[in-house]
Amino acid sequence: MQITQKISQFPAFLLLFQALTDILVVLNMPVARQIVVFIYLTFIPGLIILKLLKAEELDGLEKILVSIGLSISFCMLVGLLINELYLLSNLSNPLSLAHLLITFNVFSIFGTLTIICQEKGTKTFDIKNIKQIIFSAPFLLLPFLSITGAIWVNICGNNIFLLSLIMAIAAALILGVISRKFLSLNLYALLILVVALSLLYHTSLISNYILSLGSDAPVEYAVFKITETNAKWSHIFPLSQHLGYGRLNSMLSITILPTIYSSLLNIDPTWTYKILYPPIFSFVPLILFKLWQRKLGSMKAFVASFLLMAQNTFYTEMLGLNRQMIGDLFFALLLLVIMKSELKRFHKITFFIIFSFALIVSHYGLAEIFLMFLCLALLYSLIFKRQIRNITSVMVILLSVMMFAWYIFISNASVFDSLVSYGNYVYSQLSEFFNIESRGEVVLQGLGLEAPPTIWNYLSRMFAYATQAFIIIGFIGLATRKVTSNFSREEYLFIVAAMTFLSALILVPGLANTMNMTRFYHILLFFLAPLFVIGAEFIAKFLFKHRKEFGFSVLVLIILTPYFLFQTGFVYEVVKNQSWSLPLSGYRMDPVFLKWAMRYFYESEVQGAIWMSKYVVNNDSMTYADAISTSSLLNGYGMMIYGVNMGRLSNVTNFLPGSYIYINQLNIMNNAVITNTYLLNTSDLKIFDFSSKLYSNGNCEVYQTGR
DSSP states (O other): OEEEEETTHHHHHHHHHHHHHHHHHHHTOTTHHHHHHHHHHHHHHHHHHHHHHTOTTSOHHHHHHHHHHHHHHHHHHHHHHHHHHHHHTTOSOTTSHHHHHHHHHHHHHHHHHHHHHHOOSEEEEEOOOTHHHHHHTTTTHHHHHHHHHHHHHHHHOOOHHHHHHHHHHHHHHHHHHHOTTTTTTTOHHHHHHHHHHHHHHHHHTSSSSOOOTTSSHHHHHHHHHHHHHHTSOOSSOSOTTOHHHHHHHTOGGGTHHHHHHHHHHTOOHHHIIIIIHHHHHTHHHHHHHHHHHHHHOHHHHHHHHHHHHHSGGGGTGGGGOHHHHHHHHHHHHHHHHHHOTTSOHHHHHHHHHHHHHHHHTTOHHHHHHHHHHHHHHHHHHHHTTOOOSSSOHHHHHHHHHHHHHHHHHSGGGHHHHHHHHHHHHHHHHGGGTTOGGGGOHHHHHHTTOSOOSSHHHHHHHHHHHHHHHHHHHHHHHHHTTOSOOOOOHHHHHHHHHHHHHHHHHHHSTTGGGGTOHHHHHHHHHHHHHHHHHHHHHHHHHHHSTTOHHHHHHHHHHHHHHHHHHHHTTHHHHHTTOOOOOHHHHGGGSOHHHHHHTTOOOOHHHHHHHHHHHHHOOOTTSEEEEOHHIIIIITTTTTOOOSSOEEEEOOTTOOOOTTOEEEEOHHHHHSOEEEOSSOEEEGGGTOGGGSEEEEEEOSSOEEEEEOO
8 A cells, every 4th residue: 555645744743743742731631641742752853853864764663763762862952951051041940841841842843844944745655564553453462461460469469460461471472483474564573662561561560659679769769859849950969979869960861851751741750760761661672673683584683682671680670770771772772873884974973972972961881881892892893803884983082072071070070980989899809809709699690600599590590591501602603603694893893892791790800790790781682682593593503404493493482481481580470489570479578578679668658758858857967767768768759868867777876866767667567677787676776765756657657866
């Protein structure tokens, strides 16, 4: 079917979408406002920029993916510009709704008028097969099942829908591998997107509050809340001694970006992170699929993408790292742009500069890792005497200048100071080179040097080791040229750099601890996941000489399917073994484990922290709480940043006069207090003998010691 469409209809669509956005914002129509404005912010600015740049070298899916990156970049960059320019004009709230709405309208209208002036003639769009719409319908049920299942767990504590979701995703994997004819309608991209979104929502929607999962989400929430409340972003954090808060405050991905979304969508900050960031992050495996598709084919690129999504870091730890979710998007887009050899030089440099800046202001660690990969690729090209065109010294210089300028001059150079402190930490650990335990628990597990606690953990590790073995075999096959591949020189050099970095994480004491080995491995899969496919092909060639494709499918499914079921916690829940899956097994977790490992907080505890943020305003007072509350809850919902000193409860704590004591549900209901190193009874604190109760909601209390 062909549809001939006048080009002028595209600008008309942009203007109508802008008008619809304005109407919904002004009238504040619930649900419709949130859906339409989210689509507008995530796609429309990028589509306008892409049209103005005339980047016709990109295919349809690439245009969608690049437009998302351009839109998010635009939100952060324009938010930064109006923040600084409006402040110079003595406007105290530059990121308020009115200012944001005016700015986006001006850009949209002028951008659309420019497009109208540029365009001439007509364009023909080809809709090849209406069956795509029919076949895509069942896939769309996966996110619905995920959302329903998470809500059902929150209300009833019943995980039946989520268990069904995991089984359905496993079935989708099998379908994607064996039914190539059925999925020949280019439905792989849609399948990857809905699987990613379903996995992310099945965790993020558990609880009505921020899930830390042992990561930085509470502090990310705090710096976001400060920016949103003030309707402005300050590049200098008030307390320079707080390096952690300072470096997070310098990241626009968790300050200006969520403020723009929250303000224009009229959505609570908590739900901005829990509902809006997962759909953006779900495009990361789709970008990588597109990157690998030309080299591996659609089915095998789907397998590589599924490996990335199957590893539990993707849908657990990453949800506690909102800045890295956005950073991952630009990391993947930079790889896509660099490897797109058909891009004109102007377009490649333009996209590289935009996405590099966006990466720098999204996540400092990822920007540093990306710079390292560029440098290693250039170095290896010199060593191996392989000339490359897609990675140049100009790129390295541009990225370095932007990175160090931002990290040194923003937030009192807290990011740069943190980088130096990490370097000093690794240097100090070198004396422990021959102490294998200095590599960290995750590295020891990955090397098989730590005994699994149960047979189920043993089986889980066996399948994880199998995925790693396939990756290693694939790399050896490439290095020895026993395997033919379509990888470009740049891609091959990036793979070599990734293996070099992985080796360093294992060999250098303390290096893996700087950002957690699980997060490092997640990023390295951006380069190494295709090796899993190559390794499986290499093995299948020997085991199934005359039916290599059949053998490949069998190998992939017998490894990847159980790997996924173990990683999600499905198997552990079915056999009722110790599980780390909060969505599937949270209902049967020990309260101490739930608090210590998951950083899970109940509504009463959050309300108590919010009360503290409103009424505990004496900056000279100490606030005492257990180790989990001080590290996660109070510095998030409690907003205890500006000089409010926090101490941790223990049986040897000397409480200062006039200080506050926060008691959470675990302390009250289970008579347990988590300290830095051990567990003790609440009664051992003896705080009730010399303090008065200021607040109580049944399961959370606040006391104040006598003066």
